[in-house]
Amino acid sequence: MTDMRKPERKGQVLVLCAPSGTGKSTLVRKLRSEFPQIGFSISCTTREPRTGEEDGRDYYFLTVDQFNEKLENGDFAEWAEVHGNFYGTPKEPVEQMLFKGMDILFDIDFQGCMQLMESMPDGVFVFLMPPSYGELKSRLEGRNTDSESVISRRLRNAMKEMASAPKFEYWIVNDDLERAYGELKSIYLAGKNRPCSNPGLLESILSTWE
Ligand code: ADP
Ligand code: 5GP
Numbered sequence: 268m269t270d271m272r273k274p275e276r277k278g279q280v281l282v283l284c285a286p287s288g289t290g291k292s293t294l295v296r297k298l299r300s301e302f303p304q305i306g307f308s309i310s311c312t313t314r315e316p317r318t319g320e321e322d323g324r325d326y327y328f329l330t331v332d333q334f335n336e337k338l339e340n341g342d343f344a345e346w347a348e349v350h351g352n353f354y355g356t357p358k359e360p361v362e363q364m365l366f367k368g369m370d371i372l373f374d375i376d377f378q379g380c381m382q383l384m385e386s387m388p389d390g391v392f393v394f395l396m397p398p399s400y401g402e403l404k405s406r407l408e409g410r411n412t413d414s415e416s417v418i419s420r421r422l423r424n425a426m427k428e429m430a431s432a433p434k435f436e437y438w439i440v441n442d443d444l445e446r447a448y449g450e451l452k453s454i455y456l457a458g459k460n461r462p463c464s465n466p467g468l469l470e471s472i473l474s475t476w477e
Contacts, residue, residue: 275466281391283451284375287424287425288397305455307371313328313354344356347378389464391454394431396439397440398442403422
């Protein structure tokens with residue numbers, strides 16, 4: 268019997284989108300702590316760091332001029348203005364992680380997701396929803412990281428963001444955190460079994476017939 272040739276595995280692009288305050292960062296932290304091998308795309312932003320946030324770990328915090336320079340150099344895989352600040356995904360680390368076959372997690376807004384849906388059509392795009400407006404408001408207030416005007420702006424934008432949900436392949440309602448996490452984990456693991464994540468697998472098994 269011929270031995271099966273070892274097929275390559277292709278890194279999975281997992282993109283999470285949600286209105287601010289839904290619990291995206293909480294779920295991202297849980298997934299990264301259970302699967303530390305997943306690469307995380309650290310974004311650039313012009314917003315001020317929140318207490319506890321670290322430059323180079325949570326975001327690269329840039330001035331508007333620094334952001335514009337990168338934009339003009341074509342350094343971003345996608346970018347958008349979100350809640351009055353600029354955010355962008357640096358292209359190079361993403362390309363390097365994909366080249367190494369690593370899975371990558373993106374935490375970006377719906378405008379950025381639309382751009383990645385075009386440039387990374389094999390990505391898995393997940394939209395996370397709050398259970399209700401009231402719950403979203405109390406999570407934003409309870410987080411205690413943003414001023415009242417920032418919270419109002421984020422709540423106003425949430426409706427527009429929810430309108431983009433039909434464009435996504437998967438929906439998760441983050442009511443019970445553990446259940447929502449279980450669903451996210453299932454989507455991530457199922458993504459590994461898609462044909463596009465396993466190029467050459469079929470051929471390698473068929474080659475054992477030769
Ligand atoms: P996002 O990254 O989407 O802006 P966060 O992860 O910062 O949101 O979550 C916003 C707040 O809601 C945090 O205080 C977090 O602890 C809380 N939270 C997240 N998920 C849940 C949940 N399922 N039930 C109740 N509170 C939650
Ligand atoms: P926050 O300021 O709460 O960290 O993030 C605000 C919003 O910006 C969130 O929806 C977050 O997913 C989004 N965001 C973070 N990084 C990026 C990025 O690189 N590109 C885009 N388009 N959105 C981002």
